[in-house]
Amino acid sequence: MHALIIDDSRTMRSILRRIVTELGFETTEAGNGQEALDHLESGLTPDICLIDWNMPLMDGYTFVTRVRADERWRNVTLMMVTTESEHGQIVRALAAGAHEYVIKPFTPDAIIEKMELLGLVAQEVPA
Amino acid sequence: MISPTSFAYVADLLRRETAMLCEPGKEYLVEARLLPLARAAGTPDVDSYVARLSTDLAERARAVDALTINETSWFRDLAPYQAFTDAMLPPLLESRKHVKHLEIWSAACSSGQEAYSLTMLLKEHLPPGWTARIHATDVSTTMLERVKAGRYSQVEMNRGMPAQRLVTWFTRVGNEWEVSPELRSMVTTQHLNLAAPFPPMPVFDIVFLRNVLIYFDMDTKRDILRRVSTRISPDGFLLLGSSETTLDLDDAWTREAAGRVWMHRPRTAARPTLATRPPAAPAAATTVAPPAFTALSQTGA
Amino acid sequence: MTVTMEPSLGDVHAVVEEVWSSFLGAEEPILPLPTPMPPGGWSAAITVSGGWDAQVTVQLTDPGAVHVTSTMLMCGEDDCTDEDLRDALGELVNMVGGNIKSLMAGAAVLSLPLVGHGDISPGSHLVEVCRLDLTWRGEPVVVTVHTPPPPAVA
Ligand SMILES: C[S@@+](CC[C@H](N)C(=O)[O-])C[C@H]1O[C@@H](n2cnc3c(N)ncnc32)[C@H](O)[C@@H]1O
Numbered sequence: 001m002h003a004l005i006i007d008d009s010r011t012m013r014s015i016l017r018r019i020v021t022e023l024g025f026e027t028t029e030a031g032n033g034q035e036a037l038d039h040l041e042s043g044l045t046p047d048i049c050l051i052d053w054n055m056p057l058m059d060g061y062t063f064v065t066r067v068r069a070d071e072r073w074r075n076v077t078l079m080m081v082t083t084e085s086e087h088g089q090i091v092r093a094l095a096a097g098a099h100e101y102v103i104k105p106f107t108p109d110a111i112i113e114k115m116e117l118l119g120l121v122a123q124e125v126p127a
Numbered sequence: 128m129i130s131p132t133s134f135a136y137v138a139d140l141l142r143r144e145t146a147m148l149c150e151p152g153k154e155y156l157v158e159a160r161l162l163p164l165a166r167a168a169g170t171p172d173v174d175s176y177v178a179r180l181s182t183d184l185a186e187r188a189r190a191v192d193a194l195t196i197n198e199t200s201w202f203r204d205l206a207p208y209q210a211f212t213d214a215m216l217p218p219l220l221e222s223r224k225h226v227k228h229l230e231i232w233s234a235a236c237s238s239g240q241e242a243y244s245l246t247m248l249l250k251e252h253l254p255p256g257w258t259a260r261i262h263a264t265d266v267s268t269t270m271l272e273r274v275k276a277g278r279y280s281q282v283e284m285n286r287g288m289p290a291q292r293l294v295t296w297f298t299r300v301g302n303e304w305e306v307s308p309e310l311r312s313m314v315t316t317q318h319l320n321l322a323a324p325f326p327p328m329p330v331f332d333i334v335f336l337r338n339v340l341i342y343f344d345m346d347t348k349r350d351i352l353r354r355v356s357t358r359i360s361p362d363g364f365l366l367l368g369s370s371e372t373t374l375d376l377d378d379a380w381t382r383e384a385a386g387r388v389w390m391h392r393p394r395t396a397a398r399p400t401l402a403t404r405p406p407a408a409p410a411a412a413t414t415v416a417p418p419a420f421t422a423l424s425q426t427g428a
Numbered sequence: 429m430t431v432t433m434e435p436s437l438g439d440v441h442a443v444v445e446e447v448w449s450s451f452l453g454a455e456e457p458i459l460p461l462p463t464p465m466p467p468g469g470w471s472a473a474i475t476v477s478g479g480w481d482a483q484v485t486v487q488l489t490d491p492g493a494v495h496v497t498s499t500m501l502m503c504g505e506d507d508c509t510d511e512d513l514r515d516a517l518g519e520l521v522n523m524v525g526g527n528i529k530s531l532m533a534g535a536a537v538l539s540l541p542l543v544g545h546g547d548i549s550p551g552s553h554l555v556e557v558c559r560l561d562l563t564w565r566g567e568p569v570v571v572t573v574h575t576p577p578p579p580a581v582a
Binding site: 163280281301302 | 436439442443446449450457527530531
Binding site: 085086087090091098099101102103106109110113114116117123 | 200
């Protein structure tokens, strides 16, 4: 499994990387939407993109619309991870094609539970 | 660090008021939970704060609340909620079609995520003309106030709430999210200590008794399960937490697998067999397992 | 009609606490105690513009900024470079500012964060409408919200 982590903050990318690596994902990082699109164009096929909203060059919302407009990436799961937390913004992101939404700040559990919800990680089997 | 005398006092207090066990080794936890209260009360340390609890009732309630574990999340563990819609609702929709009403009990409801998660599923799955009520109970009045308020912080919303349901059922109020009046009207609350005799209550079709039995000793668990069995309809369902089981406790229950969870049902002679069985269910739907059998781990993924 | 031009102190406090408890460790809560802020130190600011205009600033001492950075990046305090501090404090004010923005009515956009050593003085046309004096790990943390002055009432 592979996760593409898109955030202009190196700190946030490292926080997210630690969480998904624990879940067994390999990761690629991008500092904005354009860089992330370049990764996809050059053949990277992540299972999920974790996407910040506010970034220089290309924001996360634009990235989502661009990915959804292209058949090649229709199997990629898109999850916003952003401080944008108005009701209307979440509605917009979902309408543009995001599958899930995590509001910053979050705890690691929140990311893990959303990945379970998306069927990307098997739930812990109780002993 | 908290003195042995203070720790013993606190452990005893918790046991008397909630039946929860607080065993030696938990000193650090107690200290960490009570220190902020001690500071807020203007006492110099946890020991002098604990000394005050013997006379200050309001403070005692605050201390008990702070020591109770309220950890919960939306659609916690997912599989129980899958079982709710796939395995429990279909037979109940059939057998209750004359009353068109379901009574559900969220026992030990904490801040209400379990109860409201269920209301969302009911809104999505109940046929027109049906009603349902979730009766949410807890020993903590602070938690019951939270259920009634139906307001959740951003961090709590992040814990398992699917984005689509968030935008459908919640509005932003200041820094929090408020659940819609429509869902709130389906939930009633009542103060209830599981370890004490139950107040008058209806008989329930489904009982969620999750992640609370783990805090009690064996006798208390047995006693609670026995009394729960009198509050559940003969063709009803009981769901426990993923590390909890009726197995070594009581032969008044039978179990049926639904995906990755066990549904517990009162053992009664005459119960119509289920028309619908979840696909993942093992061949023997009713299991009387040997004591060494560990529950749950052998179903599903 | 009255338009609220400032977020409530309680809401801003709740936002700051959520950010701290999520990323900076629940064992060391951020306390509502004022500790004097010495001059110098780090400031991180972000602006909100649109339906509501404001600047949100988080100020930390040098040791406070290093605590924040090493906790968020999970690196040793001695290994934190200035680059690391800028990045971590930028994300910190982004989370605080973004959530404060959503407290206010009207569509608004968030700028990218600006982080500097020493004061980032808010534009002289802005007035302070909200100020929190907090303490974390013995170091002062100050969060302020500045907005344009209300139009003069006739
Ligand atoms: C860990 S939470 C579980 C919440 C929810 N059922 C879930 O699974 O997410 C445990 C809850 O049990 C409550 N509790 C503890 N002792 C209790 C008792 N004796 N009677 C009723 N509720 C109790 C606590 O107040 C707390 O809200």
